[in-house]
Amino acid sequence: MNTLRRRSALLAVVGTALTLSLTACQNDADSKSTSAAASSATVEAPDGKGTGTSDPTGSTDSAGSTGSTDAGGSAGTTGSTSGQVTTSVPVCAxxxxxxxxxxxxxxxxxxxxxxxxxxxxxxxxxxxxxxxxxxxxxxxxxxxxxxxxxxxxxxxxxxxxxxxxxxxxxxxxxxxxxxxxxxxxxxxxxxxxxxxxxxxxxxxxxxxxxxxxxxxxxxxxxxxxxx
CATH class of the missing domain: 2.60.40 (Immunoglobulin-like)
Structure with a gap:
């Protein structure tokens, strides 16, 4: 009777250990899979050329800079040049x-x-x-x-x-x-x-x-x- 109880206890311990081992292996595999996916996404983002968040931001900044320079700079230059042309002409003597x-x-x-x-x-x-x-x-x-x-x-x-x-x-x-x-x-x-x-x-x-x-x-x- 005592022998039977000992065997049952031993089998219970072995079963628990096996379950914990399998769970740990599965978690480790999931972790590696997630890490690999993240690593893959990090590598592919530059290849996407515009699919990442940094590209749209850069594109907007570039367009804004161009628009500011062309509109403001050009208009200011035109007005200034026009004024300079008139004032630079000497008065008739x-x-x-x-x-x-x-x-x-x-x-x-x-x-x-x-x-x-x-x-x-x-x-x-x-x-x-x-x-x-x-x-x-x-x-x-x-x-x-x-x-x-x-x-x-x-x-x-x-x-x-x-x-x-x-x-x-x-x-x-x-x-x-x-x-x-x-x-x-x-x-x-x-x-x-x-x-x-x-x-x-x-x-x-x-x-x-x-x-x-x-x-x-x-x-x-x-x-x-x-x-």
């Missing part, structure tokens, strides 16, 4: 232009058109308006008409002209007109006096109290230059 005068419309001749042609061989900016003095007895400049001011700077390339309309009188017979055969013009920012010959064989008739001048413009414009 008296030596850069030839100023002439011609009558406008038919009699009575109440206006003349001044033409400033760029003869310098390079581009220059013609700023402001012509400072005109018709008579020795009137040493002040002819008043300027504000509405004739152009919206953008007047840049003259080599050989191109700009214009300014100048009013002489109202054309009335009762005006206190004075004959003028030549008069002086100065450019904005240059104190050099440019002598301009009045058009016509008999010169022009000027009423100093009615004289007006417009700004330099690339062309004469109806309305803005109507005074």
């Amino acid at each position: 008296a030596r850069d232009v030839i100023v002439t005068a011609a009558t406008q419309d038919g009699p009575p001749y109440t206006h003349v058109v001044l033409t400033a042609k760029n003869t310098s061989g390079h581009s220059c900016r013609l700023t402001g308006f012509p400072h005109v003095q018709f008579l020795e007895s009137h040493k002040q400049d002819v008043p300027v008409v504000a509405k004739s001011k152009p919206a953008t700077p007047v840049v003259l390339t080599a050989g191109t002209p700009a214009y300014a309309l100048v009013k002489l009188s109202d054309g009335g017979v009762d005006e206190d007109n004075e004959p003028v055969s030549a008069f002086s013009v100065m450019l904005e920012g240059d104190s050099t006096v440019i002598a301009v010959t009045a058009p016509g064989s008999g010169g022009i008739a000027v009423e100093p109290a009615k004289a007006l001048t417009g700004y330099w413009t690339p062309e004469l414009r109806n309305g803005a230059d109507d005074f």
